[in-house]
Amino acid sequence: MTATGRALPLLLVATPADAPPHVLTTLRDPRFTYRMVHTGQDALRDLYRYRPDLLLLSLRLRDPGPWDVLQRVREMTEDLRVMALDRTYRERTALRALEAGADDLLWLDVPLPFAKALILARLRRAMPADPAAQLLDDGVLRLDLLTREASLSGTFVPLTALEFDLLFALAFNAGQVLTPEQLLARAWRSRPGGDPTKVKHAVLRLRRSITHATGQDAPVETVRGVGYRYVPPRPARS
Template structure:
């Protein structure tokens, strides 16, 4: 089975993209059902490859096998949830294991699938999750603030003509700041909109995410990032001039 090449439309793709991370020595039998005109997919055979493809392709759904290694599934899942609370994650095992299923759901997975499920059910769950992946409407695809340009379809960032590589979380954080340029936003507001966190989330994580965002912009452009800290209040994207 060969992974299909990602198309363009939803987040810059024509079809929702499914990323499947499974160890090559422990394939999942139902993966043979993945050839489907309603979505595209990619295969990753290590945790490192999965994390790289998450950053590169911005998939709409991740299927994470519990036998994946380098790093293992629990570290991959933790790093995914550190980046985004939005991505749907299905954990897949060759055999049902109650403690592993509970651990996966507690760590942030949305579903658990295994071969003993009734025939056709794993794929039906995939399609149900992928239906939530909706295209960005053309009028809202671009946001330009001064020298900053955000393409919401491809989720790419440029500043002063320089490409700025960002993680999904950093992109969402910059998008919310730039969309409200000139306005001071509290850590709680950023936590709610960029992380989609429930009330009561840890606002301290915002400080470090803003720091990483600034460094990413400055490394790419060689200029000071236009994000200002307003002591005791929050953060502001500084308007040109």
């Protein structure tokens, strides 16, 4: 566990035949929680659902291969830390992985303590030094990026990962109208050309979640023909 009590989420991508037992042993640790998938398509899907702090990507992956996955990951986000995994050191492959967007490499023939220490070191660099930088609090709405928890007027609001990211994008730009295209880029991390109609449905679900939990209207306004904005609610009078 981290100092905040949060186990660090990792996403491991490797084929069943190439699932590295060395790394699996490393990940059996209370400081980590991990999900394993076997294809590049599953990895790209679970980047949104699982929101890992670190992606462990086998360079033996097939259909799509690791280079296609790395390219797609870097098109979606520059923030996610990626550690490429290979059975042993191969200079040309290692250089190609770093040039394609990997941050680190881990060879599966290294001793277990070193593998665990390297993963922890990468995760420490992925975490913010100041937890306060991961907190948005306007006196009514409170969003904690470390715990992924939201509350409004002191009432906990259970949100899906997408609803949380959508609300954070709006609240971070309080009072500013964001177009569906801007929200796709900030909450979905989509490339240009994404379907803006899914923003409308996501906003409806977000409003429903807030109202169901708090009994209050959601502080998200629709600006017809333009987009959406977060309007900070007034604190309740004591």
